[in-house]
Amino acid sequence: MAYQFETRCLYGEERRSDLHPYGAIAAPIYQTATFSHPGIGESTGYNYTRESNPTRAELEQIISSMEGAVDTVACSAGMAAISLCLELFHTGDHIVCSEDLYGGSVRIFQTIGEQRGRSFSFVNTADEEAVERAVTEQTKALYIETPSNPTMQITDLRKMRQIADRNHLLLIVDNTFLSPYFQNPIAFGADLVIHSGTKFLGGHNDTLAGFLCASRTDLAEKIRYLYKTTGSGLAPFDSFLMLRGIKTLAVRMERQQENALAIAQWLRQQETIRKVFYVGLPDHPGYEVNRRQARGFGSMLSFQTERRKRPEKSWRESV
Numbered sequence: 001m002a003y004q005f006e007t008r009c010l011y012g013e014e015r016r017s018d019l020h021p022y023g024a025i026a027a028p029i030y031q032t033a034t035f036s037h038p039g040i041g042e043s044t045g046y047n048y049t050r051e052s053n054p055t056r057a058e059l060e061q062i063i064s065s066m067e068g069a070v071d072t073v074a075c076s077a078g079m080a081a082i083s084l085c086l087e088l089f090h091t092g093d094h095i096v097c098s099e100d101l102y103g104g105s106v107r108i109f110q111t112i113g114e115q116r117g118r119s120f121s122f123v124n125t126a127d128e129e130a131v132e133r134a135v136t137e138q139t140k141a142l143y144i145e146t147p148s149n150p151t152m153q154i155t156d157l158r159k160m161r162q163i164a165d166r167n168h169l170l171l172i173v174d175n176t177f178l179s180p181y182f183q184n185p186i187a188f189g190a191d192l193v194i195h196s197g198t199k200f201l202g203g204h205n206d207t208l209a210g211f212l213c214a215s216r217t218d219l220a221e222k223i224r225y226l227y228k229t230t231g232s233g234l235a236p237f238d239s240f241l242m243l244r245g246i247k248t249l250a251v252r253m254e255r256q257q258e259n260a261l262a263i264a265q266w267l268r269q270q271e272t273i274r275k276v277f278y279v280g281l282p283d284h285p286g287y288e289v290n291r292r293q294a295r296g297f298g299s300m301l302s303f304q305t306e307r308r309k310r311p312e313k314s315w316r317e318s319v
């Protein structure tokens with residue numbers, strides 16, 4: 001029987017008593033670049049840390065288990081995972097993206113992505129017809145954030161899968177905001193899932209990390225090849241910090257969600273706040289769709305303030 005989510009945060013798919021030398025419960029930090037071989041043509045399974053490392057492999061196995069992926073690569077930052085994902089595309093390829101994406105993703109697409117001959121359309125992916133209209137002969141993928149950053153738009157993943165099937169596209173979802181605790185895009189047809197581990201997964205503001213999870217072995221093989229070739233792997237010590245952070249993911253996500261709802265409700269009552277964007281408010285336009293594809297609303301929210309008359313003096317003059 002599959003473990004509960006909280007248990008998979010600790011062990012992934014299986015708890016093996018022989019996993020670490022001396023019965024260590026916490027993953028040892030294998031701070032080594034190279035591994036010696038028992039003999040000619042023999043290997044311990046590890047050769048060189050750019051390719052793979054036992055501390056990092058344990059982390060990757062746990063993320064794969066949490067996301068229902070066949071394989072995950074742990075990268076030095078969320079942006080490194082997105083950059084690796086971009087390497088799957090070639091000159092002439094076109095990608096349809098959510099219009100409301102993480103700023104760093106927009107930057108990498110519009111600078112490096114476009115300089116290398118890929119093109120991007122930014123559309124409201126909550127509107128499936130707008131997505132379908134943006135697809136061209138050159139389109140190779142849909143790139144989604146749900147909820148989106150910063151206006152918390154919800155995109156229907158099942159509908160995106162249907163569009164992807166009709167047009168032979170990859171469906172890529174950046175799942176940073178809800179984390180695998182609340183949402184598993186692969187279960188709704190995503191081919192690839194991206195995380196900035198720096199945020200909820202790490203949870204302690206002390207480590208940058210990113211993950212690229214593949215739902216199929218053919219994609220996983222391509223990504224592994226790009227990964228060992230480009231050297232974007234997460235360091236052993238940082239892998240350890242991620243493993244440590246993930247142990248408390250479930251309790252943190254629950255508490256943060258509770259807090260976010262209280263803040264959203266409070267903001268709503270303030271005269272100077274014009275609009276509150278939080279998916280956990282039942283009148284949020286994406287509330288129902290989110291409920292059908294996620295187990296929670298997360299803790300990200302944003303709001304619009306009332307436009308105020310400019311003060312007579314700027315703060316610079318008054319200090």
Ligand SMILES: *Cc1c(COP(=O)(O)O)cnc(C)c1O
Pocket residue numbers: 077078079080102104105145149174176177195196197198199208209210
């Ligand atoms: C922070 C973030 C990223 C980038 O991750 P880094 O770890 O900062 O490189 C990508 N996507 C989303 C949604 C993010 O919030």
